[in-house]
Amino acid sequence: MKELLGANDELAAKNRDYFKRRHILAVNLMGSPGSGKTTLISAVAKELGGLRTGVIEGDIASSIDAERMEREGIRSSQINTCGECHLDANVIRQGADRIDLKDAVVFIENVGNLICPAEFDLGESVRLLAASVPEGDDKPLKYVPMFSCVDAVALTKCDLTEAVGFEKQKFLKGLRAVSQAPVFEVSLKKGCPARGVKAVAGWLKKKYEALEKV
């Protein structure tokens, strides 16, 4: 396992260099199955407007998400991990080559898994976590490696807060015990006004603008 992670770290460093040379903000988006990662990318990409965007979609099987992205006009590349529980630096480079972008924000939608992806550096610029309200307010204390390794948390499906009895203060207390990452409250329920997307997009835009010029 240590060897595996060592080899991955080397490739991740190469990816980081690749993204830097191409002036790309690479966003490693992680979260549980069904935490709303694809929906979040779609909405934030639209909000980023003037900026070029692309997405590398990771899934253990199927190309459902990449097809959805293409329909929405976002340049995408699907990676099937064939059962593997996480994306690694090696497959990211293949995905990045396929979408072939420069001066862009590239989302990497990791495999739906709140554990394993935390261990694998992909060479990303920032790590974003989609944590959904119906997963429960006790999750930061149960999945510490993930919650403590991310740069920001999108608390998704906030429209369900009351329906599932989610206690935001309890969630924040747990999160603050392991991380100082900012939290963006997001709701993207169909047919309702979107909430929180501008804030996530604004945070990413700042990160993009802070990239070294090439």
Next chain:
Amino acid sequence: MKELLGANDELAAKNRDYFKRRHILAVNLMGSPGSGKTTLISAVAKELGGLRTGVIEGDIASSIDAERMEREGIRSSQINTCGECHLDANVIRQGADRIDLKDAVVFIENVGNLICPAEFDLGESVRLLAASVPEGDDKPLKYVPMFSCVDAVALTKCDLTEAVGFEKQKFLKGLRAVSQAPVFEVSLKKGCPARGVKAVAGWLKKKYEALEKV
């Protein structure tokens, strides 16, 4: 990885023998983070009434779930995997020794993860999946190894079907493409009448009664 799984399979066979000698129905309950595994065990254990029950709680960190079980009067043992993304046969034997039951239904609450636990035989008698409605109706086709390896599916949080626009027919179509497991629709929303618990308990009771007498 193959070696690891081979060693695990040997220990799993020993566990299976242990459970058999003790006349125990061991239920490996898997599912995503926040899919409602703990709540389901608690409700089903109560419904099993006359039968002796226990639970082996798996988590990567914390003892939140075992404490909850003990408060509810269910004999439990907490296993912390220290970051590992699944339970394996080795830790299950330790947990089983600690609760030290005979003639019982023993729930094994696996780590919240829809991928890795599918690969590890624990020596269980049956595999049950908690798949929650807010995770989405496309999950069977995205997480094929898990959905195709279980003996039954508890479709949890059914009270949220309308709120999240979950299409049951789409879910079932995806599931039937990879599995013939029966589906129990469950809702355990606080303050509302429970739904589906009797059906899950009835299914388990039949499995228990079908165990070889010791």
